[in-house]
Amino acid sequence: MRQKIYFKTFGCRTNIYDTELIKSYIKDYDIVNDENLADVIVINSCTVTNSADSGTRAYINSVKKRGAKVILTGCGAVSKGKEFYEKSSIFGVLGASEKSKINELIAKNERFFELGDLKSIDKNIVTNYENHTKAFIKIQEGCDFKCSYCIIPSVRGASRSMSQSAILNEAKILATNGYNELVLTGTNIGSYGKDSGSSLGKLLQNLGKISGIKRIRLGSIEPSQIDDSFREILAESWLEKHLHIALQHTSQRMLNIMRRRNQAFKDLELFSELRALGFALGTDFIVGHPGESDDIWQEALSNFMKFPLTHLHAFVYSPRRDTHSATLKSDVSGDVAKQRLKTIKQIVAKNNYEFRVQNKKTLSVLVEQIKDGFYHGFDQYYNPVKIQTKKDILKEWVNIDKYEVKNEANFAKI
Known part of the structure; x- marks a missing residue:
């Protein structure tokens, strides 16, 4: 009787894509949608915050009680895999470059630790998404930014782009299979093409020509990555009228502490330009980072209120081991950070409501x-x-x- 395998995905859209890709390598097991029926559980993990690690740990403990074999992959495999493996909390660790080996590794029925390297580019493509109405396409992997608080470059590696021909081929197959909405994903999708003489804007121009695609949605991009080739597609009907542009903060002093590349006043100019073109605009924001004094916060808040933001992904700073920020003195209390978070969430919720009232389009x-x-x-x-x-x-x-x-x-x- 064939054993059953269940996939649990935490974190970002890139992980959703990676899970579907790993499923394509399963040959000798039945993939099930009920974790209680599974003999083997593959956890595609996130490690962007401490709470993400805690969620992975709690889930491992819960499924181990049922006697399932647990395999850890994703970003948490790099940051926490060795710790979990040495404690025998998990059966195996599977690095991003080793996805294609999953079937044979499970079949050996021996514990394994296969982290591989952080230089690989996926060769297979995903042509179907069970339980999804839209399709995800991973266009690049890794990040070259060195933000002081972020662990992701150390667990995903340097930025590297998928080939444009492979992406376009994948998109054509997905469109033929009935997926009219594509979501482009990756670790830092705005970096697409910098290693191949192309750009995100040029890729989008070609994707938009594919018959059957009604909407293209983008993951998070950086302000500096909106170049001339990107501006050329802003009026296209297939581009979602929502862009998520990562600011992380609106005080220039704080951006310097965070080792960010964006500049607060240039960011405001960009957001104002995009809003005038009818876009809803989202961003990421971290409150409570070391150095966020009352003075810096008031400057940030004053600037923040000028931004035409309609969507927000914000959270309280969480120190990550082996990052520069983790070496800085934490000088913002938890209660203060939570109040700051609440304040900006309320501002954006009000903005969003007003945007929808004033922008009564079909x-x-x-x-x-x-x-x-x-x-x-x-x-x-x-x-x-x-x-x-x-x-x-x-x-x-x-x-x-x-x-x-x-x-x-x-x-x-x-």
Whole structure:
């Protein structure tokens, strides 16, 4: 009787892609969607924060109690794999470059520690996404930035791009298989092409020509990566009218401490330019980083309120071992950091609501799931939409002209 294997994915869209890629190498096991039925559980882990590590540890402990063999892959395999392996918490460790070996490693039925290196580029492609209405394409791996707080370059390696021909081929197959929305992902997708004489903008120009693709959504990009080739595609109908541009902070003094490349006032100019073109805009922001004095925070807050932000991925600073920031004196109390986080979240929530009220355009929604009597999806501005209807519109594209704007989402009846 064939053993059953279950995949648990933590973290970013890149991990969602990597999980599907690893599944493609499974030949002698049945992949199941119920972890309670699994003999083997593969955890694709995240390590961007301490809480991410804690989540991985708690999940390992919970499934080990049921007697499942646990295999750890993803970013946490590099940062925590050795620790978990030596404590016998897990059966095996699988590095990013070793994905294709997973079937044979499990079949040997011997514990393994195969981290490999941080230089590989995936050869296989993903052509189907179970339980997803949209498809993810990984266009690059790794990051060349050296932000003081970030562990990711040390667990993902230097930036390296997938070949454009392979990406376009993957996109064509996905479009043929019925995926009309593509999400481009990677560790730092704005770095795409810097090692091959291309750019993210040039890649997008070619992806947009593929028949069947209705929308292309991007992962996080850096302000400095919006170049002339990127600006050329800003008016294209297939580009989602939402961009997520990582600021991390809005005080120039804090950006210097963080060893960031962006500049606060240039960032504001860029965001104002994009907002004038009708884009909803999101960002990442870290509060409570060492050195965030009251004076710096007030400067940051004053600047932050000038940014036309509609979406926010913000969190309290968490020191990561082997980063420069971890060597700095932590001088912001937890309570102060949480209050600062709450403040900027409230500002952006208000901005988002006002954006939706003032920007009453026809919404183009890809319906992704049914929940609590509503069909759920996201519009072109990456805002959630809940739809009531007697029709079956799951996985369908719908255009909505009449809808009610509420704090948590836009609501429509069709």
